[in-house]
Amino acid sequence: MYSIIVVPPPTPGDERRDGRLRLAPGERLAFGRSAPDNDLVITHDGVSRRAGEITAQGAFWILSNLSARHTYVVENPEGAGEHIKVAPGRLDAPVPFEFSRIVLPAAGDLLTIDVWAPRHDYLHGAGGADGEPTAPAFSVDRSKRYFAVLAALCEPRLRGDPHAPPPTVDQVVERLRPAWPAASRTSVQWNIDYLAVKLRLKPGPENAESGPRLHGKKESLVSLALRFDLVREDDLAVLAAPQGRAPR
Structure with missing residues (x-):
């Protein structure tokens, strides 16, 4: 069962730029400029030969920044400016967003890779819900x-x-x-x-x-x-x- 969908950037020369890459839990996707070393090739001189790696982890994913000098930003396009930074060399940074956009600084350009995590896992059953219910943190009435x-x-x-x-x-x-x-x-x-x-x-x-x-x-x-x-x-x-x- 696939849990992560990667949408490559529209980089000229990338023959799979119009396709979506699907990862099952545990699968990895390496990206960078070098064709022999990566599953997703981004042909831009400002991208490292081995730039990073995306790993599917069930309902979420992790990002490794293999660049020696560039910080990557992962944005939540639906989150009113919400984002995380992944420092150079940082391995296995968890990304909590359902819809994400990796922003790669590349010699004056900003390249983006969209990553979707549509799988949602929920607790099923009562799970020992005896006793008084928990009061909601914020109680709002949408009719008011x-x-x-x-x-x-x-x-x-x-x-x-x-x-x-x-x-x-x-x-x-x-x-x-x-x-x-x-x-x-x-x-x-x-x-x-x-x-x-x-x-x-x-x-x-x-x-x-x-x-x-x-x-x-x-x-x-x-x-x-x-x-x-x-x-x-x-x-x-x-x-x-x-x-x-x-x-x-």
């Missing part, structure tokens, strides 16, 4: 208006701009108007303040010590929501006008 506000804050990064600043309150108001015509600066700001308390970024009003003023509140909310998947791309549907209601 505060969740629509959170979705609007996260939308720019979920739409593919990992470094986008959170929208302003006025921009959130305009974005919410199709689904919430009565949205206003006051109501949106109230929901942002409520989210900061609900997601435990600041103490609630019942706490005698309210703590210092939270600066960068919207940025903190977006970072937390995306880090723990409280808002996903599918959730942006809450921003659309209900069927039968035209945006005003």
